[in-house]
Amino acid sequence: MTEGAHLLIVDDERAIAAMLDQYFSMEGYKTTVASDGRDALSAVDAAARGALSPIDLVLLDVNMPDMDGFATCKLIRERLACPIIFLTARVEDADQLDGFAAGGDDYVLKPFSLQVLGSRVRAHLARESRREDPSARVWFGGNLSIDYAQRSVQISRGDGAEVQRLDLTRTEFDIVALLSKKPGRVYDRTFIYEQVWGWNADGDASIVREHVRRIRKKFAEVGLEDDPIETVWGVGYRWGLQ
Structure with missing residues (x-):
């Protein structure tokens, strides 16, 4: 490009x-x-x-x-x-x-x-x-990869022989995909809610915080040292890994 x-x-x-x-x-x-x-x-x-x-x-x-x-x-x-x-x-x-x-x-x-x-x-x-290219697997930070076509997030260890797939819900993956496709861009919770749940969804953008908390917990459980989702206080979240 x-x-x-x-x-x-x-x-x-x-x-x-x-x-x-x-x-x-x-x-x-x-x-x-x-x-x-x-x-x-x-x-x-x-x-x-x-x-x-x-x-x-x-x-x-x-x-x-x-x-x-x-x-x-x-x-x-x-x-x-x-x-x-x-x-x-x-x-x-x-x-x-x-x-x-x-x-x-x-x-x-x-x-x-x-x-x-x-x-x-x-x-x-x-x-x-x-x-x-949504079919490409994209690597972040060396050992985290996202396959947007297969809707999967994987963590590799050592020489890459050991690979662990994160068990994300549909909504959790949609949040990860939204943030990771534009690393460094800050999204406020309202925008994330509208993009993931839809403009006409019955709910509140505050639910985004709970989903991000669950995603972070799953990253930590597989031993990922750097949390890829960064909080920008007063604004929202961004993907911190390049």
Whole structure:
């Protein structure tokens, strides 16, 4: 996916937008530049209509007039599932939580190195490409694997000869699959509930906490040292293993 991927660059500072456009174009990417949130949403809608090629990743400035990056991200996330990287000079924890809650995947602080930003973009696109094949078994952290087609989670030990399969319920696997397909992305409990149980389910998002507790217990029972599900206090959960 990296070669020829389509990047949407959103920044109200024309010099920065032009610099990013030139750099990523020279790196072989397709690029579309938007000067504000409304322009960005127009580009997303154009891609949905087929007027532009599908957008594979969004570089999104946080500090923009009228509609800031967080508000723009929420609206983009309603339309796209691709990675969104915030470009920001704001480093407070609260800002990061706001960004993750809005649906962002990563932060790059201004001023940034183009080479570093390029590496982050490639990493996200490569990871996204790896998730696109639902029949593939994906390995996390060296000894945990998920087979999305077979709906199984396995832990291997030593040289891999000893393999133990987790006994997950349908709902538990659906939660693991949702989180693991986008490592590092933070999902709030309401979103997880809506995705796993359905929009019209009769219940409460607080039930997600109990299911995550059970999943963690099952991971611990098979001796997995690192809990792959991380709690982001005040927001929700994310998959911590790459």
